[in-house]
Structure formats: C-alpha cells, structure tokens
Ligand SMILES: Nc1ncnc2c1ncn2[C@@H]1O[C@H](COP(=O)(O)OP(=O)(O)OP(=O)(O)O)[C@@H](O)[C@H]1O
C-alpha cells in the first residue's frame with residue numbers, strides 16, 4: 001500500500017528526477033534522489049481500519065434485513081426498497097397538491113420547522129443558561145421548575161401549543177422549541193458554574209469589567225459546553241419532529257410516514273426511516289466538526 | 298522604611314462541608330515598601346491562603362489587613378498575582394494574555410500603540426518575544442510561568458504576589474528565572490511577597506523569610522532576616538558561610554522544630 005502512495009507522489013511531481021524511478025528502487029537511496037518513501041497517510045490507515053468493519057456491519061445488517069423480508073410477506077426487502085427509493089429521489093420536488101409533494105419538500109419542511117424551533121430555543125436557552133449559571137440565586141430558583149418540566153414527553157406539549165397558537169405548524173415548532181431548550185440551558189449553566197476558579201481569580205485581580213469578563217473569560221470558557229448542549233438539543237429536535245408532524249400533518253417527513261402508512265406503502269416508510277436517520281447523523285456530525293474546530297483553535 | 302502591607306491578628310476559617318476549618322490563626326506580619334519577603338512552610342500549612350488574603354481574593358474571618366494604610370477590601374491590579382498554576386487563559390495568545398492586563402491598568406491613559414509597546418516590553422523582559430503569538434497549550438511549563446510573570450510585571454504593581462512561581466519548573470529553568478526576577482525587582486524596586494517551599498530559593502531571593510508553623514491554625518513561627526548583600530551571586534553564595542548558616546536556620550525550623558506531620 002505504501003508503494004502505491006509513493007508512486008502517486010512521484011507522479012504528482014513529474015519534474016523531479018524522473019529517471020531515478022527506473023534506475024533505482026525508491027526506498028534504497030532516499031536522500032540522493034530526493035524521494036522520501038511516503039508512508040500511507042495516517043487518515044488513510046485509520047480510515048481503513050475503521051471503515052472496513054463499518055462496511056461489514058452495514059452489509060450484515062442488509063443481509064439480516066433481506067432474510068427477514070423473505071420470511072414475511074409484508075416487509076419489503078432491500079432490493080425492492082432500493083428500487084422504490086430510486087423512484088422517490090428521481091423527482092424530489094414535485095408538487096401534487098398540498099398533501100402529495102416530493103421527498104425534497106418533505107425534508108426541507110421538516111428541516112425548516114426544526115430550524116425555527118431549535119433556533120428560537122438557542123436564542124432563549126443559551127442566554128438563560130448563562131444567567132442561571134452566573135447568578136446562583138436565579139439558578140436555585142429555576143432548578144425545581146426545570147427538573148419538573150424537563151422529563152415531560154415532548155408530545156405532551158403539543159396540546160398546549162395548539163391551544164395557544166390555534167394552528168398546527170406553530171404548535172409543531174413549539175414542541176421542538178420546548179423539547180430542545182433544556183439541553184442548552186442546562187449545559188450552558190453547568191459550563192458557567194464549572195469555570196475554573198483560577199480564571200475568575202484572574203478576572204478579579206485585574207478587576208475586569210463585567211463585559212470583559214463575559215467576552216474574555218465566561219464566553220470562551222463555556223463555549224465547548226454550549227456546543228455540547230446545542231448538539232444534544234438538535235438531536236432531540238430531530239428526534240421529536242417526526243412524531244410531532246405525524247400528529248399535526250402538513251408537508252414534512254413525519255406526515256409523509258403517516259400518509260404512506262395509510263396508503264400501506266411500506267417501502268416509503270422504510271425510506272423515510274433511513275432519510276431521518278441519515279439527516280440526523282449529518283446534523284450531529286457537522287456540529288461535532290464545528291466543536292472540534294473551535295476547540296483546536 | 299515605611300510599613301506597606303500589614304496583617305494584624307489575622308485568622309482565616311474555611312467553611313468546608315465537614316464543618317469549619319481553621320486554616321490561619323493570629324497571623325501578624327508587616328512588610329515594608331520595596332521589601333522582598335518569602336513565605337515558607339510545609340505543604341498545606343496556609344501559604345497560599347496568606348497570599349490570597351493579601352491579594353484580596355480571600356477575606357479574613359478575623360483581624361485586619363492593610364495595604365498602604367488602607368484596608369484591603371478586594372483584589373485590585375495594584376497587587377498583581379502570579380498564580381501557583383500560571384492561570385493563563387488558554388483561548389488567548391501569550392501576547393493577548395499580557396495585553397488583557399496592560400489594557401486594564403493603562404487603557405484609559407495611554408494610546409493603543411503605547412499599550413502594545415508595554416505588552417511587547419513585558420514579554421521581552423521574560424525572553425518570550427518569539428512566543429508572542431503562541432497559545433498557552435503550545436508552550437512549555439516554564440514558558441507559561443514566564444508569561445504569568447510578564448502579565449504581573451506589565452501591570453507595574455505596587456505589590457507583586459508570587460505563589461510558588463517556579464515550583465513546577467526544572468532546576469535549570471528555575472535558576473534562570475530566579476536570577477531574572479532578582480534583576481527585575483532590583484530595577485523596579487517592587488515590594489514582593491513570594492510563597493515557596495524551596496529553602497535555597499527563599500534565602501537567595503529574600504530580605505526576610507517568614508516561616509510558618511504547620512496547620513491547622515497555622516501562624517507565623519519565626520522570621521529570619523537575610524542580611525546578605527545585593528546583588529547576590531548564586532555561585533559565590535554556595536561557598537558563603539553566612540549563606541549556609543541562614544540556609545540551615547530555615548532547614549532547622551522546617552525539619553526539627555516544625556517537622557511535617559507526615560514525616561514525624
Ligand atoms: N477554599 C477552601 N476551603 C476549605 N479549606 C481550604 C480552602 N482553601 C484552603 N483550605 C485549607 O487550608 C489549608 C491551607 O491551604 P493553602 O492552600 O493555603 O496551603 P499551602 O500552604 O499553599 O499548600 P501548598 O504548599 O500545597 O500549596 C489547607 O489545609 C487547605 O485544605
């Protein structure tokens with residue numbers, strides 16, 4: 001494998017000592033020829049080390065699914081689902097009236113609801129977390145309320161939303177808001193409380209203004225905690241959206257699943273499950289990426 | 298010489314989960330202006346507590362603390378602290394860490410260029426010009442401690458408080474920084490209080506050594522005058538009988554009269 005990479009490198013630099021490739025083995029005289037025997041890059045090695053088991057796992061999963069599907073009449077197998085998926089994704093943005101739209105519209109509508117609900121939750125939750133973490137009295141006051149509200153199943157909030165907003169769409173957004181706000185409030189508050197005393201002592205010795213304390217110490221120190229909260233929150237929001245849309249209707253992945261259940265189109269339900277899973281994974285991974293970027297800066 | 302920092306009958310009781318803990322009891326200490334005082338004692342006796350009291354980071358539960366004739370009501374930039382664990386902000390570069398302090402102390406009075414110049418000068422003083430743009434995680438332990446010292450010095454404090462500033466360093470780096478510190482203090486005439494558990498360091502640098510008894514309820518056990526002439530040369534002093542006498546006085550205090558409870 002390392003030879004392959006070494007050869008690639010040679011090709012990438014054609015101007016350099018081309019004849020040496022023919023006359024001498026690459027590794028024999030690395031200094032003289034200017035060649036370095038390039039070891040396969042680390043990402044490639046670890047990628048393969050982890051990638052192969054991943055592929056095997058996925059293959060096993062699909063095999064198990066195929067066997068299961070053969071035993072049952074109602075569950076479609078991987079091939080049948082794949083064929084159906086090709087059709088679904090061939091025309092992602094068709095519109096056949098309000099209740100029959102392409103998968104692309106369903107995804108975008110769900111993402112939009114999650115985006116709005118989650119965005120509002122971040123706008124409220126993160127500052128709230130800072131305040132509750134910084135001022136102990138407020139934190140103690142809020143603690144019992146949060147402890148009671150947090151474990152409530154997200155869908156229990158739906159009737160309240162319908163009651164207040166008198167419309168399905170805002171009610172779904174409200175459910176996303178209320179269920180994704182807690183991880184952000186709690187993680188931010190915990191982050192503020194866990195700031196090392198040393199940093200705060202620096203602030204005290206320098207007698208920094210509250211604004212400087214916030215921008216130079218509180219915010220950077222808490223940022224990783226905030227991002228953890230955001231990541232958890234977006235996971236929850238995406239988890240909840242399908243259920244909420246099943247109940248509220250409209251265009252969206254959740255409603256699509258429900259609609260296809262009514263049509264008894266099981267292939268589409270399975271496709272929806274994969275779409276939800278893959279988008280959820282993508283959301284989480286992109287936030288992890290952001291968090292890593294910030295931490296290494 | 299005038300009295301500068303005064304501790305009169307100071308006691309410190311911590312309210313811990315297992316009840317009240319008397320860390321310090323009846324500490325009396327007067328530090329003159331321009332004096333270099335070391336506080337030495339076994340681990341956990343309350344050296345950092347004394348320093349934090351002078352810094353104003355802790356409030357005494359008993360007694361009076363004065364600085365320049367006024368009660369110490371809280372921390373302030375005229376009493377700069379070099380913390381036991383350097384306490385640099387990891388998200389700021391070395392230069393930004395120092396600049397934060399410079400900006401706070403001189404921000405209202407001087408131009409941006411002057412502030413930047415102060416930051417540069419402070420880092421140059423500790424020989425870290427090349428590391429200006431590095432983050433604390435990218436430099437060695439000794440360099441971090443030097444940035445901490447630069448940050449404190451850049452504030453031109455009236456009192457410089459050092460909590461085991463060289464504790465985490467190898468012997469060679471430590472010796473270099475000690476010499477550096479002696480020069481800086483000689484040049485600026487600052488009042489310095491330094492916590493240490495290194496006997497040689499205490500004798501080499503100090504005008505007086507405050508030796509603390511073991512806690513709980515620790516207090517000042519004895520104060521040793523170090524009347525060695527300055528500037529001091531570490532190599533010459535190693536042979537100096539008076540230096541060695543002073544050194545053994547401190548050792549006697551620490552290992553005979555107030556041996557560590559674990560060692561006894
Ligand atoms: N915030 C606190 N709450 C309770 N006890 C404390 C607190 N701070 C210090 N102590 C106790 O006070 C005593 C003195 O602590 P201090 O940190 O001043 O010791 P020290 O002499 O600086 O030790 P070292 O040389 O290890 O740094 C210790 O027994 C410690 O457990």
Ligand SMILES: [Mg+2]
Pocket residue numbers: 344345346381460
């Ligand atoms: Mg200490």
